[in-house]
Amino acid sequence: MPLSRRRFNQSLLAVLAAGLVPTQALSRGAPQELVEGRDWAALSPAQPGDSPGKIEVLEFFSYGCGHCRDLHPLITPWVERLPKDVAFRQIPVTFGRAAWANLARMHFALESGGQLAGLQHAMFEAIHKYKVNLYTEKTSLDWLAKQGVDSRRFSETFRSFAVETKLARAEQLARAYRVDAVPTLAVDGRYVVLGQAARGLPDLLSVTDALIVKARATRKGKPGGSR
Numbered sequence: 247m248p249l250s251r252r253r254f255n256q257s258l259l260a261v262l263a264a265g266l267v268p269t270q271a272l273s274r275g276a277p278q279e280l281v282e283g284r285d286w287a288a289l290s291p292a293q294p295g296d297s298p299g300k301i302e303v304l305e306f307f308s309y310g311c312g313h314c315r316d317l318h319p320l321i322t323p324w325v326e327r328l329p330k331d332v333a334f335r336q337i338p339v340t341f342g343r344a345a346w347a348n349l350a351r352m353h354f355a356l357e358s359g360g361q362l363a364g365l366q367h368a369m370f371e372a373i374h375k376y377k378v379n380l381y382t383e384k385t386s387l388d389w390l391a392k393q394g395v396d397s398r399r400f401s402e403t404f405r406s407f408a409v410e411t412k413l414a415r416a417e418q419l420a421r422a423y424r425v426d427a428v429p430t431l432a433v434d435g436r437y438v439v440l441g442q443a444a445r446g447l448p449d450l451l452s453v454t455d456a457l458i459v460k461a462r463a464t465r466k467g468k469p470g471g472s473r
Contacts, residue, residue: 280460285453286437293422293435297333301461303454306337306420306430309349309380314429315370317447324451332458339420339428340413345381347413352386354412355403356395365393434461 280286295302305321307314325334338350352369356362372378372389379385383404391397403409423432431439431450437457441450 280453280456281443283440284442285440286433286457287440289423289432289436289438293419295333295435296335300331300333301434301458301465303328303332303334303434303458304337304419304423304432305334306339306423306425306432307428308339308341308346309353309369309373310343310346311428312374313447315374317429317450318367318370320447320451329458331462337416337419339425340417341420348381348383348386350413350416351383351404351409352380352390354409355400355406358403358406358408359395359400361395365390365395368393433457434464436464437461 282288305317307317309315328334336353338346338353340347340350349369353362356365369380373380378389380389383401387397387401387404390400423430423438429450431454433439433454434457437460439450439453439457441453444450444453
């Protein structure tokens, strides 16, 4: 019976706990034959991107997710090596949880202030390693003040119309992409990474690489590039 995304993530967590995740992803340049229903699922209807002319890769995630924390140190250097025709965006999800909505607001507020890149790793570590409560506005403000963030300015941004608009858009995207577990990667508004044959988190990025090639071929109308 095919694994659901949630069951796949549960099995992947067991692999991580056992220390069986391979340390290297499959070669980025090596051809990889994708299997629909195992490696990827088609998204219908296809979703428009926010980066005209580019292949957009979305990562749906939450700082409260342990899998997302494990993926973060892998995906950061991966993003830095992406081709110029690929745009990457992170979409924090809430799944209707007030605690995760607070984390999403933190993400967008820090992004607006240009401080996100320098604090992302620290946020994951604070929650998962040091068990810091970042799930309420007050506790997150206290923690951010210790990181050198201007609490007053951050507080104003945290509840701003701009942040609330981005949060609503993120939730709309999660529904449109039918995200039911995190992390979830999607390519070009048409392909959602399943990775049911993945041996670990690095292989999810290898599947994403292959889907980027597929999306590029589809755009150019090359043979083998059909959905």
